Amino acid sequence: MKHTITIMKREFAGYFATPVAYVFIVIFLLLSGFFTFDLGGLYENRQADMQAFFRWHPWLYLFLVPALSMRLWAEERRSGTIELLMTLPVTLPQAILGKFLATWAFTGIALLGTIPTWITVNYLGDPDNGTIIAGYLGSFFMAGGFLAIGSATSGLTKNQVIAFVLSVVLCLSFLLTGLPPVMEWLDTVLPKLAVDTIASFSFLSHFDDMSRGLIEGRDLVFFGSMIAFFLFLNALVLDARKAH
Amino acid sequence: MAAMIEIRGLEKHFGPLRAVDGVSFDVHRGEVLGFLGPNGAGKSTTMKMVTGFLSPSAGTVHVCGHDVASDPVAAKSVLGYLPEGAPAYPDMTAEAFLRFIADIRGFSGSERARRIADAVSKARLEGVLHQPIETLSKGYKRRVGLAQAILHDPPVLIMDEPTDGLDPNQKHEVRALIRDMSKEKAILLSTHILEEVEALCTRAIIINKGRIVFDGTPEAFEAKAPADVTKNRMDWVFRSVTTGDAETNGAAQNSAPATVGGDA
Ligand SMILES: Nc1ncnc2c1ncn2[C@@H]1O[C@H](COP(=O)(O)OP(=O)(O)OP(=O)(O)O)[C@@H](O)[C@H]1O
Ligand SMILES: [Mg+2]
Numbered sequence: 001m002k003h004t005i006t007i008m009k010r011e012f013a014g015y016f017a018t019p020v021a022y023v024f025i026v027i028f029l030l031l032s033g034f035f036t037f038d039l040g041g042l043y044e045n046r047q048a049d050m051q052a053f054f055r056w057h058p059w060l061y062l063f064l065v066p067a068l069s070m071r072l073w074a075e076e077r078r079s080g081t082i083e084l085l086m087t088l089p090v091t092l093p094q095a096i097l098g099k100f101l102a103t104w105a106f107t108g109i110a111l112l113g114t115i116p117t118w119i120t121v122n123y124l125g126d127p128d129n130g131t132i133i134a135g136y137l138g139s140f141f142m143a144g145g146f147l148a149i150g151s152a153t154s155g156l157t158k159n160q161v162i163a164f165v166l167s168v169v170l171c172l173s174f175l176l177t178g179l180p181p182v183m184e185w186l187d188t189v190l191p192k193l194a195v196d197t198i199a200s201f202s203f204l205s206h207f208d209d210m211s212r213g214l215i216e217g218r219d220l221v222f223f224g225s226m227i228a229f230f231l232f233l234n235a236l237v238l239d240a241r242k243a244h
Numbered sequence: 245m246a247a248m249i250e251i252r253g254l255e256k257h258f259g260p261l262r263a264v265d266g267v268s269f270d271v272h273r274g275e276v277l278g279f280l281g282p283n284g285a286g287k288s289t290t291m292k293m294v295t296g297f298l299s300p301s302a303g304t305v306h307v308c309g310h311d312v313a314s315d316p317v318a319a320k321s322v323l324g325y326l327p328e329g330a331p332a333y334p335d336m337t338a339e340a341f342l343r344f345i346a347d348i349r350g351f352s353g354s355e356r357a358r359r360i361a362d363a364v365s366k367a368r369l370e371g372v373l374h375q376p377i378e379t380l381s382k383g384y385k386r387r388v389g390l391a392q393a394i395l396h397d398p399p400v401l402i403m404d405e406p407t408d409g410l411d412p413n414q415k416h417e418v419r420a421l422i423r424d425m426s427k428e429k430a431i432l433l434s435t436h437i438l439e440e441v442e443a444l445c446t447r448a449i450i451i452n453k454g455r456i457v458f459d460g461t462p463e464a465f466e467a468k469a470p471a472d473v474t475k476n477r478m479d480w481v482f483r484s485v486t487t488g489d490a491e492t493n494g495a496a497q498n499s500a501p502a503t504v505g506g507d508a
Contacts (some may be wrong), residue, residue, distance in 0.1 A: 006347040010333070017335040017376075080331035084392070087295040088348045089321035243298050 003090045007098025008105070011072075015106055024068060028110045031060055033117070050121055053114070054135040054211035058175050058204055061146050066167035068106065069150025070160045072099050073238065078158040082242055092235050100151050100231060107143040111136060131213030138210025141223035142203055146171050148230035155238045171203075178204025246309065247272055248400050248430035249294060254303035255454075256289050263289045265454035267303070271430040273399070276422065278445035278462075279434040282486050286454040287434040288328050291404050294432070295325045307400055321349070324398035326406055330389030334378035338369055338388050341377060342395060349396040359395055366421055367391035382409045390418065394425065401425065403433040407440065419444050438478040441465070452486040 015021040035056035076082040085095055121127050146167075153166040176182045177198050186195050199205065203226075206219045247270035256264040264286040271277050279287050292298040294305050296316045305312040310319040332341055342363060346356045364370060367387040372380055377388060386409060393401060406422070407415045422431065422444060435441065441448050441462050448465050450458040458465060458481075468484070469477040 002350075003348060006344065010336075010344050013340075014333070014335060079334060080327065080329055081333055083292070083297050083327045084325075084331050087297050087320055087323075087325045087327070088345070089317045090348060091317060243292065 003094045004098040004101070007085075007090065007095055008102045011099045011102035012105060015102070020068075020071075021106065024064065024106075025110050025113055028060065028064055029113050031064075032056065032114055035060070050118065050127065050132050050135055051211065053117055054139060054207075057139045057211075058142065058207055061143055062168060062171050062175060065107065065143060065146040066150045066153075066164045066171065068103055069147050069167060070154055070163040072103065072151050073155040073234075074157055074160045074163045077155075077242070078160075082238075086242060092239060096151065096231055096234050096238070100147060100227075103147050103151070104140075104144050107147065108140055111140055111143075128213065134213045134215045135211040137215060138207050138219065141210075141220060142207045145174075145203060145223045145226040145230075148227040148234070149174070152230045152234040152237060155234050156241065174201065174203045178202030178208075247306075248308055249432060250304075250306040251290075251294065252304050254290065254293060254305065255301045256286070256293060256298060257301045262454050264293070264300075267451065267454070267456055269449060269456070269459060271400075271432055273430050274427055275447055276426045276431045276433065276445045278441040278448040279432060279451070280436070280438070280441065280448060280482065281434075281451040285451045285486070287451060288404050290451070291325075291402055291432070291434065292327075295323060295327075295402055296320055297327075321396075322398055323400040323402060324393035324396065325401075326386075326389045326393040326403040328404040330386045332377045332385065332388050332392065335376055337374050337376055338364075338380070338384075338391075339373040341388065342391060345392045345395055351396070359397075363391040363395040366394060368417065383411060383414045386410060387414075387418075390421070399429055401429050401431045401433075403431070405434055405436070407435065407437065415440075438482060442478065450482065450485055457485045 015024075032053065035052070073082070076085060086092070118132060121132070122129070149170050150163070150167040153170060154160075154163040156166065157163050177186075183195065183199060186198065190198075206222045209216060209219050249271040251270070252268050254264055254267045255262065267286075267290055269277075279290070281287050289298065293300045294307070294312065296305075296312045296319055299313065305319075307319040308322045310322065312319045333344075336344070339360070342360045343356070346359055349359075351359050364373065367390045369384070369387055369391055372384050377385060380388065386406070390403075390406060393403065403422075407418050410418060419440065422433070425431070426446075433445075445462055448458065448460065448462055449456055450465075458468075462478075465481055466477050468481045473480045
């Protein structure tokens with residue numbers, strides 16, 4: 001546990017040593033503001049809630065999260081520091097978890113940066129703050145799921161660009177499986193059981209539940225297991241390919 | 245006395261290539277073992293397996309009695325390792341980097357400060373502590389790697405080309421540092437500089453194509469050159485054992501091919 005925290009602290013500080021952190025947070029805040037107030041029409045809705053705000057999060061994360069996670073392992077491999085890290089007395093799971101938690105905490109901070117939006121909504125009307133908290137929780141867990149995917153793809157390659165593209169594609173597939181047009185098309189080519197199975201892995205539908213205020217154990221468990229699964233995959237990949 | 249590093253039948257295959265092909269040796273406390281061989285001989289690959297970065301295709305490694313394969317954390321905590329090229333996190337300062345290493349090694353408070361100060365003074369990093377590592381010169385970067393490796397005063401030290409890229413003064417200092425530490429430790433270092441073996445090592449192992457072709461003292465190594473070779477005798481022996489038949493074991497080999505001359 002101590003080792004995990006030490007690695008997490010180093011990784012976290014690394015974001016702030018370069019402009020990455022600031023660029024990410026500014027873009028995240030600008031885009032989430034733009035989508036919410038402009039495209040989402042928070043003002044026109046006349047309804048004091050943050051549906052419009054949360055609706056865009058999956059699509060924001062689709063590009064921003066891979067940008068954050070792409071360097072996690074690809075950079076260690078490119079610069080050779082992976083050899084240093086893996087010959088220190090830490091286990092692979094400790095290292096993977098430490099780095100993952102650092103990026104996850106970072107997205108948490110970016111999310112906290114949107115609290116002014118929440119305050120605005122409270123100022124404009126009388127929202128159901130329980131729903132909003134559920135939305136934040138859902139958004140945070142969904143970011144965790146995307147990050148775990150990004151961490152695993154980052155472990156596949158030395159090249160951050162490849163890591164980015166791979167994780168956007170993977171994340172996209174977990175989003176598309178929740179879109180009605182895609183599911184209708186899948187219905188025509190696959191048996192019902194397969195379609196239902198695919199649909200149950202959709203980040204969108206699990207997140208939608210939560211952003212509408214339904215904190216259900218199964219959605220949290222879903223994102224939790226996605227994180228665990230992809231970090232496990234991350235360990236397998238790194239163990240097999242760390243020296244290549 | 246039990247060996248600090250015990251390597252038995254070590255092999256590493258990369259596809260059809262046998263990068264390390266049946267290497268066995270021991271390193272004891274007080275020994276400085278120079279690990280030599282042409283480019284691609286398998287030196288770094290062997291070291292990566294000893295330090296637990298790569299898992300062997302066959303064979304075992306014990307470090308201070310800990311099996312690297314089954315108890316990697318215990319083995320890694322008693323060894324210090326300077327990987328080839330001295331990798332370090334480029335955007336950290338030397339000080340932050342060493343603090344990270346000290347944290348991972350389990351030091352805190354005044355003990356941590358003392359360990360860092362000690363490593364810094366041994367590696368002579370005082371002037372560059374607050375500089376990001378990516379802005380350091382090659383020599384200083386290597387010293388940061390060295391400081392990192394000796395920070396916890398490990399009983400076993402493994403260094404992959406520790407003096408590569410250093411100027412003559414720095415080479416001299418690093419050698420003096422290694423010599424100072426050598427009584428208490430088992431040291432395995434690779435190098436391409438044959439004088440270094442003479443100046444520093446109590447024993448030399450030459451590997452070629454993944455196999456040991458010589459194992460003995462630097463004096464025995466030099467003595468393999470015929471008497472009429474007067475200059476660069478070690479170079480001569482190195483060439484004869486690594487360009488000759490690699491199957492011939494160093495101990496058994498007593499005639500060097502006549503084609504390799506004594507020219508510099
Ligand atoms: N990850 C890898 N995949 C495939 N082949 C590899 C890998 N790592 C090393 N090799 C090969 O194994 C052989 C031994 O390489 P190694 O780096 O151990 O040599 P070395 O003795 O350290 O050489 P040098 O003196 O140049 O540092 C080389 O032929 C190298 O190409
Ligand atoms: Mg090498």
